[in-house]
Amino acid sequence: MISFLLCLALLIIGYFVYGKIVDNTFGPDDRETPAVRINDGVDYVVMPQWKLFLVQLLNIAGLGPIFGALQGALWGPVVFLWITFGTIFAGGVHDYFSGMMSERNDGASIAEVTGRYLGPVMQNIMRVFSVVLLIMVGTVFAVGPAGLIVTLCKNSGMSGLLTTTLFWLIIILVYYFIATFISIDAIIGKIYPVFGICLIIMAVGVIFGIFTNPAYTIPEIWANFGNMHPSGTPIWSFMFITVACGAISGFHSTQSPLMARCMKSEKQGHFVFYGAMVCEGVIALIWAAAGCALYTxxxxxxxxxxxxxxxxxxxxxxxVCAKTMGGVGIALAMIGVVICPVTSGDTAFRSARLTLADWLKIDQDSYANRLKLCIPVLGVGAFLGIGNALGFINYTVIWRYFSWTNQTLAMIVLWAASMYLFKEKKNYWITAVPATFMSA
Structure with missing residues (x-):
């Protein structure tokens, strides 16, 4: 338990100390932000800082810091080290620069930002890579919750239409279309902060349940410093890839521009981008601790x-929720496994729309222009999702490579940030070192 508390303390200290070093290296100033200058009422909308933080947290988290951390705990408490130091020196830096570089480039999508600093070839690669990845993420985060809802309905004794995956999939896809099409402040800005709070409460409840139950003990790193994976899977590099969002995730770079378009001041970046990643790291640390403490x-x-x-x-x-929180935990778990994927799925489709808009230079002020992109983006997602629900399409094999592509995207973004800092004659080592590590 001591090693867990030490890692938790390091994450908090890392936010205030190293996070501030990162912030000072970038050098936010009082220039007018895209949200203020452009303010189209759709994608560029000024939001208060607390809302920016919670929406960013939910956008980048979803179930990532839960699933990834539990899977990472198969290697034992050594995973605490990667979550802690990965978050401080890699994930937080990655999320901060992906958001702030976007902010400095009129809220451009990460593909456009990368192209500016790594050249047109990489820009086109990132455009295709980002759109395909985002549609895939959005589709999987539609199919998954639909299946979970069906399971819940069947377990409750329901039958008929409500127990078919296709029905719930269509409902979720319709919601995705609406959330992707309308103003970011209409649904995402109003509801997501509530779900972000639920994600935090769920993590706090889990660790409180562990601390207050003498039957549960979080093993120490120094007493279990080795590979504890039942299958003997090597720590390098499988553990790093598996934890993914709990330490660093390229998917975050596709989400950060959404909030970069909603910031009133550049000085909010430290709290919104670096802070949200540290919060996700804390959540991942808690779930990894639960995986280590609750099971034999x-x-x-x-x-x-x-x-x-x-x-x-x-x-x-x-x-985990049932063991640590009882009935309340079960309710929170249901919210977590259904709502969290949905909230990542719709922002994935929204990011895909904006990436295409930047790529094709299609202004998104008018309904007609948004429809031009929403229809094909959601159309492809619907085709893949419904095809999967009907048993015609199986992309399980493709999804196995998601973690790898996720980390590859993070690596490219860190190199783009390094080039940005190099051109600005600033300390590029803070991004070049984690970029090199991710490249290894």
Whole structure:
């Protein structure tokens, strides 16, 4: 438990100390932000700082710091180190610069920002890469919740239309279309802060349940400093890729421009971008601790956790919440496994629309122009999702490579940030070092 508390303290200190170093290196000033200068009432809308933080947290988190952290805990408490130092020196830096570079470039999507600093070839690669990745993420985060809702309905004794995946998938896709099309402040800005708070409450409840139950003990890093994976899967580089969003995620770079278009001041960047990533790191640390503390360790291996995860990641979340919080935890778990993926899915489609808009130079002020992009983007997502629901399309194999592509995107963004700092004659090592690590 001491090692967990030390890592938690390091994350908090990292926000105030290293996060400020990163912020000072970039050098935010009092220039007019895109949200103030452009303010189209759709994508460029000024939001208060607290709302920016919570929306950013939910956009980048979803179930990432939960699923990834639980999977990462299969390697034992050594995962605490990657979550902690990865968040401070890589993830926070990545999210901060992806957001602030976008802000300095009129809220441009990450593909356009990358192209400006790494050249037109990389720009086109990133354009295609980003759109494909975002549509894939959005589609999977529609199919997954639809299946979970069906399971809940069946377990409640329901039958008929409400127990079909296709029905719920269509409902979710219709919502995605609406959320992607209308002003960011209409749904995302109003509802998502509530869900962001729920995500935080769920994590706090889990760790409180562990601390107050003498039956649960978080193992120490120094007593278990080794590979505890039941299958013997190597720590390098599988653990780093598996944890993904809990330490660093390229997907975040596609989401940060959404909030870069809504900031009133550049000086909000430290709290909104770096702060949200540190908060996600804390959430991931808590869930990794739960994975290590709640399940049986057999012969130095995380056998109990492996067995729990074998029943499905959603079932594992349900189990953790039930053990630590009882009935309240079960309710929060249901919100988590259904709402969190949906909130990441719709912002993924929104980011895809904006990436295409920047690429094709299509202004998004008018309804007609937004429809030109919403229809094909959601159309492809619907085709993939419905095809999967009907059993015609199986992209499980493709999804296996999501974590790899996710980390690759993060690497490219960090190199773009390094080039930005180099051109600005600033300390580029703060991005070049994690970029090199991610390239290894």
């Amino acid at each position: 360790i057999t012969d130095g291996k995380m056998a109990g956790l492996a067995e729990a995860l074998a029943a499905g990641q959603s079932a594992a979340i349900y189990d």
